[in-house]
Amino acid sequence: MNETFVANWKSQVKKGTLTFIILNVLKNNEYYGYELIEQIRKHTEIEIAEGTLYPLMNRLKTEDLVESKWVEQETGIPRKYYSLTDAGIETLAQMNIYWANLEKSIKKIIQ
């Protein structure tokens, strides 16, 4: 087995699906950055380089898929909550359809 090849492939898959995963995690909830990372970890066992989440969230914001708001906390350190915009919800629905079809095709090939 070519382990390096598999490792590279895995990291490409993770990189390519991260946005998709983030949008799905945000589908029914709003989360602040750290919580979002925890959720990704919990659902997918993907360990992301945490700092890279924030540039990515900014891209999603400029794409108008995600919005954010600062919420004051009793601790004095506010949290920035992210949620999907209407356009984000619509886009995600399209992405999920595509993914379901892809999954079906891949399952057929794997058999």
Next chain:
Amino acid sequence: MKTEDIKFKQKASQRIYNDYMKRIKRATASLSKINQDDIYMEFNSHIFEAIQHKNEANELDSLLDIIEKLGSPEEVLKPLVADKKLEQATKTFNPVHVFNALVLNFTNGISYILFSILYLFLFGFVVLILAKIVNPSLVGLFMKKDSLSFFVLGIFNPQDMAKNQVTDVLGNWFIPVMFLSIIIFYFIITLLLKFKKSINQKTHS
């Protein structure tokens, strides 16, 4: 909105935290105050929440772990700063922001190099204005008499002028016309940059 700095029990932790936050400030210094504060607050919140969740006995260990996972501010914030700078540059048309944005995005593709060349081309006009001041009779927009077929924008020596039967058509208008050209081209190029940015975003999605 304001954020409070995190207080640590151990001196070493406090120093590491202060240093890290200072690096964030330095890495984002070229951005607007609002963007700077936003990024600062978000990383501050991340560190704070991570510490709360970890609840480890050793504060220093968990802080080091959190910071390591976040990565170095200079590296992690690079794409974020480049994106924000480009937004700012194409929104304000401020040459300083445009210059910074191009430098930050230089590694993001050949097109930014092309844009740099276009902006550099504007300096050609500036040089012409200076040349006109130094040597008024030799610099101008030269055209062949009664035709639009041949022209030279720049410096022309007197012998060639006679040989080619060309005259300077702008005269004293040369400097104002060049000046106006610079402004017009600047806006066109910056608008193109803005256009390119929106194409970028569409292809990313």
